[in-house]
Amino acid sequence: MTNLSGKCAIVGMGETVVGKRPDATTNSLHLEAIKTCLDDAGINASQVDGLLTNQPLNDSHRSYAVKLAHMAGIDPSFATDLALGGATPIAMVQHAVMAIEAGMATTVMCVHARKRSTADPTPGYPIRRGDEHWEEPWGHFAAAGGHAFAAQRHMYEFGTKSEDLAHVAVSTRKHASLNKNATLRKPITIEDHQQSRMIVAPLRLLDCSLESDGGGAVLVTSVEHARDFPKRPVAILGMGQHHPHFGLLDAPTLTTLGGKKSSEMAYRMAGLRPRDMNFAQIYDCFTITALITLEDYGFCKKGEGKDFVKDGRISIGGELPLNTHGGLLSQAHLEGQLHITEAVKQLRGNEVEPERQVANAKVGIVSGHGGSLAMHATLILGAL
């Protein structure tokens, strides 16, 4: 089996303005993300021959990758929708690498957009996960509930406290305050977190991420072609996935998730270790998700996340800057698409506000997490 580490690179990236976009539609946000990505890569749509997207949450969008390709003037030889929830944006990059190495495409656009802050006028019906009728009759309706089960269990097994989770929220907000394209930019304190209202105990309002309108895209090609593009390419060094259960009813544990095996696979492929990472863009749909993933990724031992997130260790300038863009908690929740674009910007250098730049950023890790704490995907990226 060939090791694909370093065979492909990200040569373009685009982000839309995020937050409330009342005049936008699901279609327009995807197209806007594609356009900004093509402009960044300095090419036009006819030079793209692959398109991957995340299955939209509306049943009127079938075979959406093909529809979107033709709306954007792309004639794809490789296209599909992926459906791994918040692990999808990373999985798209992984599928792009596989398609390029298999000779099915040379230049693949990976695009994701959502309209969840303001009403989406697209006709149709929402897509559901499929097992909600084993939860909702007992009043369990929300992703916050599933993650609150994990938080409660983590607190029981390891003595983690709500105040520990607050450190993730505070540091992430600090980073968002430095990002012009972030939704919530007013710094918060541990006390603000502790006084924020309970949503699903033990999770409070400031443990929860945003609902956002916006989109993002990255363009993947082989390293041989990467030098033809104007911006500094970012190599794809490591990839992994693991999906250890589907729902809360078949989860063997909620305190170690797919991130453990997924990251082990990615580290092995890249030949790198946790301490080689200059930053981490970790899926933070809730504070607890980031804390568990930091443990699963080997940045600290299982159960020690509560100490790892303190003392500025996860802030820019610290040992492992975490979510330098403000994450899903404070920048925008676009299923982690912007965790990837942020990693690309950090590794290019000179693309973010100077106070947000991680000094000498050479290698970083990115995580995606989806469903009922079920799906997980990992990327390790490096500056070329």
Added chain:
Amino acid sequence: MSKDERGRAARRGQPYLEEPEAKPFWANLREHKLTAQRCSSCQKIFGFPPQALCPHCLASDYQWVTLSGKGKIYSHIAYHRPWHPSYQDKVPYNVSLVDLDEGGRLVTNVVDCPPEEVRIGMAVEVVFEDLPEYTLPKFRPVKQV
């Protein structure tokens, strides 16, 4: 009646009583029996949701067996925000994951116990809440003798 306007599964917040694999589960609950599928080949309990083939060995023969109704809390939460209008007056309310002694886990509610007194590992037993259209299994703490 458990389908939406397009004939698909379950109104929001309701069980889907006609789901072929789960129909006996809901019918048995009406008679105050908590049941699960047991594989005729490997003898293991399938777990929930019910399915046509054994998740452990993919055998297609199984029996519905009545469980003891005893279990332990794997984790518990308290909803302080009502996501559904019918819960407006119920917050804060408990939702728990109960691991049943014979195998299988349910999302359920612990009743006869204030939400703040529910604990991980707590021994619980089934009680049946009869509603006009269906019966829900819920759990209460086992009284210490």
